[in-house]
Amino acid sequence: MAEEKKPVAIVEEKKAKKVDYRDMTTCETTLQMLRKMEADGQDNCFTRAAEMKPCPIGADSACCKHCFMGPCRLNAKDPYSKVGVCGATIDTIAARNFARNVAAGCAAHTDHGMGMLDTFREVVNGKIEHFKIQDEKKLKSVAESIGIATEDREVMDIAKDLYAELERTYTQVEGEIPFAKRVPPKTLETWRKEGIVPRGSMREIMEIMHRSHMGVDQDYENIVKQCSRTALADGWGGSMVATEISDILFGTPSPKVAGVNMGFLKEDQVNIIIHGHEPLMFEAMVVAVNDPANVEKAKAVGAKGINLLGMCCSGAEVLGRHGIPHAGNFMSVEPVIATGAVDAMGVDVQCIMQSLVRVADCYGTKFFTTNPRAHIEGAVHVEFHEHAPFDAPNQIIAMAVERYSKRTAKIVIPSRKDWGVHGFSHEYVNYMLGGEYRESYTPLNANIINGKIRGVAAVVGCTNPRVKHDYLHVELVKELIKNNVLVVQTGCSQISLAKAGLMRPDAAVLAGEGLQEVCETVGIPPVLSLGSCVDNSRILMAVAEMVKIGGLGDKISDLPVAGAAPEYMSEKAICIGQYVVASGIYTVFGVTFPTVEGTKFHDLLFNGLEEKGFGKWGFSNDPIEMAYMMIDHIDKKRAALGISEKRERKLFSMDDRRTAEG
Numbered sequence: 001m002a003e004e005k006k007p008v009a010i011v012e013e014k015k016a017k018k019v020d021y022r023d024m025t026t027c028e029t030t031l032q033m034l035r036k037m038e039a040d041g042q043d044n045c046f047t048r049a050a051e052m053k054p055c056p057i058g059a060d061s062a063c064c065k066h067c068f069m070g071p072c073r074l075n076a077k078d079p080y081s082k083v084g085v086c087g088a089t090i091d092t093i094a095a096r097n098f099a100r101n102v103a104a105g106c107a108a109h110t111d112h113g114m115g116m117l118d119t120f121r122e123v124v125n126g127k128i129e130h131f132k133i134q135d136e137k138k139l140k141s142v143a144e145s146i147g148i149a150t151e152d153r154e155v156m157d158i159a160k161d162l163y164a165e166l167e168r169t170y171t172q173v174e175g176e177i178p179f180a181k182r183v184p185p186k187t188l189e190t191w192r193k194e195g196i197v198p199r200g201s202m203r204e205i206m207e208i209m210h211r212s213h214m215g216v217d218q219d220y221e222n223i224v225k226q227c228s229r230t231a232l233a234d235g236w237g238g239s240m241v242a243t244e245i246s247d248i249l250f251g252t253p254s255p256k257v258a259g260v261n262m263g264f265l266k267e268d269q270v271n272i273i274i275h276g277h278e279p280l281m282f283e284a285m286v287v288a289v290n291d292p293a294n295v296e297k298a299k300a301v302g303a304k305g306i307n308l309l310g311m312c313c314s315g316a317e318v319l320g321r322h323g324i325p326h327a328g329n330f331m332s333v334e335p336v337i338a339t340g341a342v343d344a345m346g347v348d349v350q351c352i353m354q355s356l357v358r359v360a361d362c363y364g365t366k367f368f369t370t371n372p373r374a375h376i377e378g379a380v381h382v383e384f385h386e387h388a389p390f391d392a393p394n395q396i397i398a399m400a401v402e403r404y405s406k407r408t409a410k411i412v413i414p415s416r417k418d419w420g421v422h423g424f425s426h427e428y429v430n431y432m433l434g435g436e437y438r439e440s441y442t443p444l445n446a447n448i449i450n451g452k453i454r455g456v457a458a459v460v461g462c463t464n465p466r467v468k469h470d471y472l473h474v475e476l477v478k479e480l481i482k483n484n485v486l487v488v489q490t491g492c493s494q495i496s497l498a499k500a501g502l503m504r505p506d507a508a509v510l511a512g513e514g515l516q517e518v519c520e521t522v523g524i525p526p527v528l529s530l531g532s533c534v535d536n537s538r539i540l541m542a543v544a545e546m547v548k549i550g551g552l553g554d555k556i557s558d559l560p561v562a563g564a565a566p567e568y569m570s571e572k573a574i575c576i577g578q579y580v581v582a583s584g585i586y587t588v589f590g591v592t593f594p595t596v597e598g599t600k601f602h603d604l605l606f607n608g609l610e611e612k613g614f615g616k617w618g619f620s621n622d623p624i625e626m627a628y629m630m631i632d633h634i635d636k637k638r639a640a641l642g643i644s645e646k647r648e649r650k651l652f653s654m655d656d657r658r659t660a661e662g
């Protein structure tokens with residue numbers, strides 16, 4: 001174990017800026033802890049966001065630092081009045097910046113997926129014994145979906161072939177990624193025509209980095225093609241592999257009642273939070289906290305037991321897979337430490353704020369990095385090794401127990417606990433609608449055609465201190481279900497809605513009449529929680545299935561569906577948005593969008609892509625407006641399918657709403 005380093009002292013002395021926290025979050029436990037942080041003189045991402053106004057030129061993506069003749073700043077108010085030193089136009093500059101966001105987002109998801117595949121290989125080769133193939137049914141169905149024979153074959157033989165085939169998702173230099181076989185043929189045809197079927201993610205990321213280098217691709221339309229190709233290598237590639245391998249190794253989620261919020265911390269237990277994205281260490285931790293030897297250690301210092309909670313995306317995965325409680329989404333990670341009740345926090349990769357080292361130091365929480373790719377200055381590094389998966393968890397537990405025995409920080413645990421149903425997978429949706437012997441999406445399509453369900457919306461993504469935390473997610477989803485739109489969710493967004501109680505079956509009363517009837521008949525909430533951000537691949541599988549079942553067109557872009565990430569912050573979200581758009585789905589983002597309105601690049605993303613047979617981007621910061629943008633789109637698709645007449649209720653547009661509100 002590395003020696004404990006002192007946290008960096010950059011902001012130690014600075015007093016947190018005074019702000020009204022009620023304007024910043026609708027999450028009452030986060031609010032309570034933000035106030036505590038203020039009283040304790042601690043800054044947090046909300047106060048830092050208030051102090052550091054975003055650079056307006058950067059926010060519009062009107063600057064370039066791709067070479068050292070610059071950096072070059074263009075004028076977003078008059079975007080064609082200037083060019084960079086090399087002559088690059090606003091369209092080239094913004095498209096190249098966007099391309100690099102996509103590249104980083106794709107790299108994050110595909111590296112995660114490749115890590116899962118590495119573990120799978122070692123399991124298949126017999127070099128890792130602690131993890132096993134737990135879901136043989138899933139293994140077979142994934143293998144069959146990409147043309148691997150399964151009949152009368154040994155599980156391990158199928159698994160070996162599956163490994164070899166899926167490795168191509170990353171390393172292949174020519175041809176199409178394996179999961180392209182899952183794409184509805186007409187959608188795939190559009191991709192082929194545009195030349196954007198991904199080869200392998202390494203190749204696509206390499207090429208996009210090359211093409212966005214100074215002086216290479218300087219045609220925004222051509223750059224956007226490579227953005228789509230790279231992003232698709234994430235959605236139908238790296239992310240899909242991450243989801244499928246996780247299901248094969250740890251089990252495909254099925255619904256279970258589970259808890260969300262800070263109230264699940266326990267004062268009389270050793271509290272451990274795992275925060276990050278890869279499920280491997282978390283899975284080992286689930287076993288380790290139940291190991292009698294570890295429980296004994298906790299009891300020996302007077303604790304009643306060990307209480308394990310998740311945060312962010314890996315938390316969302318184990319919430320659905322094992323019912324492990326979830327402490328909160330991205331904006332709640334600093335506040336949860338301020339409870340003083342977190343004895344240890346272990347993190348791996350992605351969305352880990354560097355500030356956590358300092359916050360943990362202030363409240364006495366032991367803070368560990370665990371992944372060789374992600375050390376943080378000042379944190380203790382306890383590396384997780386999948387060949388000896390309990391070593392790191394056991395060390396973290398030991399340190400957490402020690403901290404419990406020496407707790408000095410004042411402990412304030414907010415009382416709020418929210419319950420809901422989590423763990424819907426694409427397979428479970430199939431089963432719940434059709435039953436075990438006739439698993440099918442047919443009832444979903446039928447209810448869309450008969451108008452009880454108007455359409456399906458995926459509401460996903462981060463939380464962001466630049467907008468009111470949880471507010472956009474919750475208001476958007478409420479408006480959607482009120483209008484009979486079934487909502488599916490992943491990532492931090494689903495935690496916002498879980499806290500608002502929308503993942504309980506009785507939340508169906510908030511839905512429109514048709515959706516309510518379907519929810520009550522099937523026994524589901526109107527908002528389905530699907531897992532982490534890589535599990536957006538479950539949404540892709542669901543829409544592919546809807547096309548396959550028939551009656552709703554022959555490509556994804558025909559479906560009455562829409563997507564949104566109202567409070568996004570990460571480059572991964574941009575990549576997700578681009579693969580969802582390239583797959584054929586209208587996708588609306590909030591916060592800010594890295595383009596200048598009125599430029600050709602902006603117009604391509606927001607209009608032109610749809611004309612080429614893809615989805616398109618949309619933007620709004622008003623959740624109600626966002627809802628009606630999505631509903632209007634869903635209605636447009638219904639009309640094109642000739643099923644709009646089945647609905648009696650008239651479309652309630654933004655103008656109607658404004659009139660109604662007087």
Ligand code: NFS
Nearest residue numbers: 313351461462491492533
């Ligand atoms: Ni998605 Fe997960 Fe949350 Fe955003 Fe970060 S945790 S991968 S990026 S902030 S939803």
Ligand code: SF4
Nearest residue numbers: 064067070072084086
């Ligand atoms: Fe400026 Fe062109 Fe260099 Fe970008 S690539 S920094 S626009 S000179």
